[in-house]
Amino acid sequence: MTRPQPRPNDPPPEEAGPVPRDVRVMLVDDSLVVRSILERIIEQRPGLSICASFASAQDALAWLAREPADVVVLDLEMPGMTGIDALPLILERAANARVLILSSNCVEGGSAAIDALALGASDTLAKPGRGSFSGRFAEVLTDRILSLGQRSPAIPAAARAVCRPARLAAAPVIDAGQPLECIAVAASTGGIPAFTTFLAHLDPRIRAPILLTQHLPDAFMEFYARQIATLTTRRVHVATAGMPVEAGHIYLAPGDAHLVVVANGRRREIALDRHPVDNGCCPSADPMLASVAEVYGEGGVAVILSGMGRDGAQGAARLKAAGGTVFAQAPESCVIWGMPGAVSRTGIAAATLNPDAIALMLGGSLAGRSRR
Secondary structure, rough: EEEEEOOOOOOOOHHOOOOOOOEEEEEEEOOOHHHHHHHHHHOOOOOOEEEEEEEEEEHHHHHHOOOOOEEEEEEEEEOOOOHHHHHHHHHHHOOOOOOEEOOOOOOOOOOOHHHHOOOOOOOEOOOOOOOOOOHHHHHHHHHHHHHHOOOOOOOOOOHHHOOOOHHHHOOOOOOOOEOOOOOEEEEEOOHHHHHHHHHHHOOOOOOOOOOEEEEEOOHHHHHHHHHOOOOOOOOOOOOOOOOOOOOOEEEOOOOEEEEEEEEEEEEEEEEEEEEOOOOOOOOOOHHHHHHHHHHHHEEEEEEOOOEEOOOOOHHHHHHHHHHEEEEEHHHHOOOOEEEEHHHHHHHHEEEEEEHHHHHHOOOOOOOOOEOO
């Protein structure tokens, strides 16, 4: 049954000042047992509190029409309106909320997680069996909710100066004589819809191969590759060692190795690197970007999209030093401005823009470029 839980002790906005408030969490799950367990886990974590708990998506949507939430923890399989059906409506109703999908359907090898992320969910987590909600699961769940619920960081003045809506992205930041030979994209949390937007606005005349490192488990990669293929006429592959890097193709890093490109004479090939990296990510964007710097130099372009942490910052710096061009996603369109923020704050980004504007800027610089 529906059990709204208002927070009467919240100070009014004019009295709150800079004091941080708890992340307001809404639960949407048809199981009363699951909701009760999650409520207990979340309320025990400092910085989190339950603002509402509902058994149906319809009741959750009615609440969101009147009250705010920072993070919505949403089940997928529910009677009546499913979580997948409700997800776009929740995002429309609560524009500032992040949605964490918690479902037994989000197991490795299933497509539900990719479908949810493509529709705008910020993160997914597999729901454990009964009796397995404590310990490590509770820690992972509350860590992710805290990360998603944190307010967007203040936008530095340098970043604000280059944040532009797509229609204003005509001013070139790339030398028209500079070749465009390879586009390397790095993404994590929030990266799937960001890459979808980027790809939708990328001029089809740009035939440079696209390398994509998206932080996902290996079992999800084939599903994600098939989903990308529905969005573009480009050929899409989960990268394998020895695969030729060809114009008009997209290469997705597998979940258990770093995607790198190597030169074999005049031929460019995919190689897979499984060495640990400093940031702990696998796949990591740093080796990918470093290899693009080595093989393509000034012909390489890096696009750093939404994601937690700093993956891609070191590799982007190497590409910039080799003469390549680096773009970072603007904070207002990011789920988490971690990866692009790390690049933007160093000053190596040619521009910090929304994904559509980055794509349009690349298209606007076609004149005088060599396209492979």
